[in-house]
Amino acid sequence: MATSPRTNDLQRILADDAVALGILENAYDPSLVEFYGELGLDFVWIDLEHAGPSPWNGHRMEDLLRAADVGGTELLVRLPEPDPGTIRKALDAGVRNLFVSRIESADEVRRAVEASRFEYDGEPGKRGFASPRASRWGTTDDYAGTEDEEVVLGVTIENPTAVANIAEILAVPELGFVFAGPLDLAVSLGHPGEPTHDEVEEHVEEIREAALKADVPLGGLGFGMDDVNEKANAGYQILNLGSTTGALQSVVRSWLDDYEEA
Numbered sequence: 546m547a548t549s550p551r552t553n554d555l556q557r558i559l560a561d562d563a564v565a566l567g568i569l570e571n572a573y574d575p576s577l578v579e580f581y582g583e584l585g586l587d588f589v590w591i592d593l594e595h596a597g598p599s600p601w602n603g604h605r606m607e608d609l610l611r612a613a614d615v616g617g618t619e620l621l622v623r624l625p626e627p628d629p630g631t632i633r634k635a636l637d638a639g640v641r642n643l644f645v646s647r648i649e650s651a652d653e654v655r656r657a658v659e660a661s662r663f664e665y666d667g668e669p670g671k672r673g674f675a676s677p678r679a680s681r682w683g684t685t686d687d688y689a690g691t692e693d694e695e696v697v698l699g700v701t702i703e704n705p706t707a708v709a710n711i712a713e714i715l716a717v718p719e720l721g722f723v724f725a726g727p728l729d730l731a732v733s734l735g736h737p738g739e740p741t742h743d744e745v746e747e748h749v750e751e752i753r754e755a756a757l758k759a760d761v762p763l764g765g766l767g768f769g770m771d772d773v774n775e776k777a778n779a780g781y782q783i784l785n786l787g788s789t790t791g792a793l794q795s796v797v798r799s800w801l802d803d804y805e806e807a
Contacts, residue, residue: 548684550691553641555588555619555783559697559722559762564777567621569788573597573605575612577789582616589618590785594625594646601631603638607678610639621783623701627653629660629671636661636696637677644699644724644764649706651713658719661698663689666718697721699764703729708748715759722783724764725752740768753780 558565567588570577573596578589591597591609598605606622613620619642624631627645635643645657662670670693676683679692698719702708703726715723727740727749736742749765756763757780764783767773773784 548681548686550685550687551641551679551695553619553695553697555621555642556695556697556721558587559782562782564781565783566773566786567618567783568786568792571596572789573609574789575608578609578612578618578620579616582613582618586618586786588621588642588783589613590621590623592623594623600624601634603634606635606638606640610678627657627700629656632657632660632698633671633673636672637675637679639678641695642697642699642721644701644722646701646703646726646729648700648702648714649704650710651717654700654714654717654720657700658698658717658721661696662693662719664693699724699762701726701729702752704733705730705748708751711752711755712759715755715761720761722762722764723752723756724783725749727766740766756780 555565565587567586567590568581569590569592570581571592573591581589593600610620620640621642621644622635622640624635624643624645626647632643632645643661648654659665660671663672663674664670674689680688699722700714700720701724702711707714727745730748731737731740731742731745734744734748736745739745753763762782763780765776765781767776767784767786773786776784
């Protein structure tokens with residue numbers, strides 16, 4: 546018996562021009578992914594660029610995806626580079642929301658989005674067809690006809706070349722979102738560890754204005770809740786609130802600070 550096609554709650558939020566809130570789960574633990582869903586977060590960011598399992602580790606990814614399904618949230622998975630093979634592998638494992646790093650041009654972005662589609666811009670796409678977990682192992686009704694609608698692929702804008710090419714990048718058909726990356730922008734601009742440097746903030750603002758003009762959803766990092774609220778009001782639709790280790794550090798240190806020795 547065929548099963549219903551998958552649905553993507555993060556895609557629905559973006560389509561409704563609403564704001565999605567999430568957290569970077571940098572312990573890569575399925576129980577925490579499930580718990581964050583129970584707490585009401587819209588997405589859990591799994592970063593495979595800077596740490597975590599290999600992007601090719603399908604079993605680890607499937608465990609995280611099952612936890613997201615149980616908790617009622619979406620995984621937002623970042624890949625280290627726009628490699629079409631890695632994109633297809635992640636999608637077949639069941640990832641619905643991807644963003645890729647290390648892009649500089651619209652051509653790179655187009656190849657990445659094309660790799661995520663069975664049909665793309667009126668032509669055949671470059672996604673391979675099989676019966677993977679994404680199709681519930683071949684049981685999903687009209688998998689080929691519905692899957693493209695449920696996949697969101699975005700890119701990180703994190704270097705001056707990408708910022709210079711931002712208009713062309715935003716014009717790539719079916720680009721799901723752009724994510725402004727101030728930490729890597731700071732490095733590429735010669736200000737490592739200074740995401741609030743004036744030059745970095747100027748580039749981030751250029752990304753924001755271009756994304757709003759092109760009507761492409763914009764994602765970014767929140768540096769405290771005042772900053773999150775400000776960015777939500779400024780047009781950001783995907784906002785990361787913090788990280789597992791950051792939250793634990795804050796709470797544990799507050800406990801230690803409040804402890805009074807006998």
